[in-house]
Amino acid sequence: TAPLPWGDRLFATWDVGRPIEVDPTDFGVIGEVGSAATWGPPTLELGGLMPFYFSSAHPVIDPERNCMWTVKLTPNPDLTMQLTVVRWDGEDHRVATWPLPGTLVGGSAHNISQTRDFLVLADSGNFKTDPAEVMGGERTVTIDSEVSLYLIPKDLLEATPSGSEVAAERFAVSPTTGHFSACWEDADGVRVIFEHQDLMDLGWSIRSDDLDAAGHPVRPELAGMYHMAMAPSTLSEVVFHPGTGRSTPTARVRGDWSWNLQLSALDWSIEGLSDPRLHHVVYQGWRPDAVAQRVLAHYRDRLEADPLGGHPAEPGVGALVTFRRGGLEEVGRWEFDDTTDLAASPTFVPRRPGAADDAPTRSRHAGVDPGGHGGWVVLPVLSDRGFRVEVFDASRVADGPVATLSAPAGTTVPLQLHAAWMAPRAGPDLDHERLDFVGDLNPDAVAALTPELRRAVHEVAGSSDRVDAGQR
Incomplete structure (x- = not known):
């Protein structure tokens, strides 16, 4: 799904x-994070x-x-799942x-x-x-x-033996949210920016026999694509107050233009997360060809109750929009007038990353002016005319791209989900123990493979001897 630099x-x-x-x-595989023995039952x-x-x-x-903090999910009989926090120190095959x-x-x-002090998990x-x-049903x-x-609380986790239960404090969020990011500093509460997915149901996909929102047969190339939004998307900021169960909404943006909020670009350095200034969001516009009447019928009541639940007659333009953190005021917008363009997966690149004479304590991945404005927004754009990457000055998105990289001879890319920036380096870091995947292989499953597939595993x-011996 995503690249994650560390x-x-x-x-x-x-x-x-x-x-x-x-x-x-x-991009060669080095190893999985944590052994199955320490992750526990699958x-x-x-x-x-x-x-x-x-x-x-x-x-x-x-x-x-x-x-690294992540989670493991365990299913319940009613098909809900329970969370387990997973912590990995990056040094060996063990996780807590x-x-x-x-x-x-x-x-x-x-x-x-x-x-700084809390993990933030959401459904x-x-x-x-x-x-x-x-x-097999509908x-x-x-x-x-x-x-x-x-x-x-992180301190509570680290003070508790691995494998023991830890209590979490629950809050409610509405509408559902795909991606969110918390401000690092939490002395005045846990401040989170949410990129909501209002009436975007990823459990449904486009079928070859569907009619789209305009009543036309779906384009064959969209069969199997995820179902896009049936209502405009919300962007919000909320402050959660630990120990009280209370939360305070501080800003909210939603309009008849804010269709299909896809992803955002922000400054991921600790300095940028401590004092975020700008948040850059890609909206892909109303996409009637990727909305099926079959699915709309299941959501008719909710759409009729939504003040913005009506659907435009024509596809909407996509946009890269910059918001100021704190109040979510719009400070810049660049629109993609060609509705066949699909902007996707922006990422923020800091200007002059790394410590400098004027800021010797700055972290290696922070720019000279952290917070999301001192650098560039790098934005891939998918198009049947050819894939391209556009670069924007993060402080002046409304001025349009300052540079464009185009693929040769109309080369196309089918889909783009997530991007990341990392400082260049010569090669992989080899100073850490890696998990040998042989140790997690199921020897019974290996033995049941056809000879051809078994040779591929070897x-x-x-080493075929190591696999056949089922070493762990």
């Missing part, structure tokens, strides 16, 4: 597995070669405790885990965030399992209108 190291992260460390120079017993875990597509790197009793999620833990309620669909389950958010492992 200093000079790079990880590939997803909802349906452990994070995987990759070589930042050629989420589901699928009988595959490797244990299966539901996790988070967006773990976080703690710059002060020098660790803490079950969080009562932390039920109906969707997933797609995104997690943190402050990403935009994808829910439908038991009837699992058994999908009828719809997304929630409100989801849970949990705060967990080739990846580098």
